[in-house]
Amino acid sequence: MARILIIDDDPAMVSVISDICQERGHQTVAYASGQKALESLAVHAPQLVITDLRMDKVGGLDILRECREVLPQTPVILITAYKTVETALEAMKLGAYDYITKPFKVDELQLTIQRALDNQSLVRENRNLRQIVKEKYRFENIIGTSTKMQEIYNLIAKVADTDSTILIQGESGTGKELVARALHFNSTRQHQPFVAINCSALPENLLESELFGHKKGSFTGAVQDKIGLFEEAEGGTIFLDEVNSMAQPLQTKLLRVLQERQIRRVGDTKSVPINVRVLAATNEALGDKIKGGNFREDLYYRLAVIPVEMPALRERPDDIPLLVSHFLQKNAAQTGTEAKKIDPKAIEMLAKYRWPGNVRELENAVERACALCDDALIRTTDLPPQVIRHATAPPVEHSGTLPVGQTLDEYIREQERRYIEETIKFNGNSREKAAKMLGISMATLYRKLEVKAQRAAGASAASASS
Numbered sequence: 001m002a003r004i005l006i007i008d009d010d011p012a013m014v015s016v017i018s019d020i021c022q023e024r025g026h027q028t029v030a031y032a033s034g035q036k037a038l039e040s041l042a043v044h045a046p047q048l049v050i051t052d053l054r055m056d057k058v059g060g061l062d063i064l065r066e067c068r069e070v071l072p073q074t075p076v077i078l079i080t081a082y083k084t085v086e087t088a089l090e091a092m093k094l095g096a097y098d099y100i101t102k103p104f105k106v107d108e109l110q111l112t113i114q115r116a117l118d119n120q121s122l123v124r125e126n127r128n129l130r131q132i133v134k135e136k137y138r139f140e141n142i143i144g145t146s147t148k149m150q151e152i153y154n155l156i157a158k159v160a161d162t163d164s165t166i167l168i169q170g171e172s173g174t175g176k177e178l179v180a181r182a183l184h185f186n187s188t189r190q191h192q193p194f195v196a197i198n199c200s201a202l203p204e205n206l207l208e209s210e211l212f213g214h215k216k217g218s219f220t221g222a223v224q225d226k227i228g229l230f231e232e233a234e235g236g237t238i239f240l241d242e243v244n245s246m247a248q249p250l251q252t253k254l255l256r257v258l259q260e261r262q263i264r265r266v267g268d269t270k271s272v273p274i275n276v277r278v279l280a281a282t283n284e285a286l287g288d289k290i291k292g293g294n295f296r297e298d299l300y301y302r303l304a305v306i307p308v309e310m311p312a313l314r315e316r317p318d319d320i321p322l323l324v325s326h327f328l329q330k331n332a333a334q335t336g337t338e339a340k341k342i343d344p345k346a347i348e349m350l351a352k353y354r355w356p357g358n359v360r361e362l363e364n365a366v367e368r369a370c371a372l373c374d375d376a377l378i379r380t381t382d383l384p385p386q387v388i389r390h391a392t393a394p395p396v397e398h399s400g401t402l403p404v405g406q407t408l409d410e411y412i413r414e415q416e417r418r419y420i421e422e423t424i425k426f427n428g429n430s431r432e433k434a435a436k437m438l439g440i441s442m443a444t445l446y447r448k449l450e451v452k453a454q455r456a457a458g459a460s461a462a463s464a465s466s
Contacts, residue, residue, distance in 0.1 A: 001025040002117050005046035007037045009055045034058030042070050048116055053080040068095050075116040143326050146316040159306050160186040167303040168281040170310025172440040173358030176281040184237040192236030195229045200245035200443040209266050218267020230263045230274050237277045244282040251296045258302045313355040320351045327366035342378040349380050349391040356419055357439025
């Protein structure tokens with residue numbers, strides 16, 4: 001139970017309050033002098049302070065001020081006579097938890113004490129949870145010692161505690177949301193909300209309502225007012241993942257929000273000011289979308305005040321052993337077992353693979369291997385079939401007809417699409433299984449296949465017209 005400090009220059013009152021507290025199993029420390037209580041406040045470190053407001057020399061307000069300095073999380077309950085209620089209300093403004101007027105009822109004091117202790121317990125729990133979350137999203141938890149990752153660490157450490165809008169660019173599975181959360185939880189906004197949304201997961205009309213909210217009756221199904229995610233994130237951070245998929249009309253509205261720092265709910269005529277930091281992410285090169293007229297150039301520059309480029313895993317193969325070790329430890333913590341070891345040959349095989357699904361695909365591969373291995377050692381045979389096939393396939397002999405004339409981006413995208421198609425075939429033409437194996441969303445898989453279909457259709461049309 002709790003340790004409660006009781007201060008009152010009336011010994012009878014001290015005795016009554018002590019008895020009430022002790023009946024509930026609490027430990028009490030009592031003082032008839034405010035001065036003596038002040039001198040020993042830090043020594044006793046009570047979970048609750050109950051003090052009379054009016055005492056000679058050192059009164060309840062003095063006790064309250066000292067508590068706020070020495071024990072800021074400790075609630076203070078004031079006992080006051082009816083005539084000094086106004087002073088007690090002033091004390092509430094200074095941080096007192098509550099006040100009780102004399103004469104008080106026993107059950108009234110008991111209830112106030114229990115509420116104060118419950119509230120302190122919640123505050124302590126929330127503080128611990130915030131610390132756990134902050135530990136989880138420390139910069140060091142973005143695993144990698146390669147030069148490229150060291151550059152990422154240095155950059156995000158510099159910009160975390162600013163309000164600059166940041167665009168995180170990189171392929172699916174490279175850890176863009178992890179970086180966004182690290183930026184938030186290492187900033188002065190860390191105690192405020194972090195709100196994330198995948199812009200590719202909703203159609204345009206629903207995404208607009210989700211982001212900005214709506215007024216009752218603004219469209220079919222809007223049966224009541226709804227605040228949007230920008231308002232939910234007030235004082236904190238909003239993370240717009242896959243912002244590259246946002247339709248152009250919505251891009252215009254987002255641009256206005258970034259310029260004016262105001263949002264307007266769907267169907268409303270009034271704008272609402274917001275105090276939100278905006279982080280965005282894209283898994284496509286926005287330069288190509290801008291050239292094709294599919295993404296606003298002015299919005300790009302508003303989002304990319306500070307661009308962060310996340311490297312693909314194939315660009316930092318030296319980080320693979322470190323990442324594998326991290327995922328083995330993580331798997332052990334989740335399953336409550338001892339961390340498994342991995343055969344050096346299996347590590348070599350993992351390092352040779354291209355990882356189109358990046359870090360997310362590697363984590364899935366390690367989790368799969370942990371589940372399938374027969375003992376405490378992961379061997380090459382426990383690795384995913386595509387990893388084994390890639391490592392054991394004979395070298396490809398080129399006929400000298402490589403597609404010279406393509407840009408490097410076009411060539412890489414073509415290889416990526418071919419790999420996606422092969423993975424779909426490997427999974428019995430199940431796109432859902434293929435997306436899971438690749439470590440990408442279904443929306444991303446369909447979009448990449450759709451781009452290919454559009455280009456093929458364009459090529460056919462051009463051929464027919466010639």
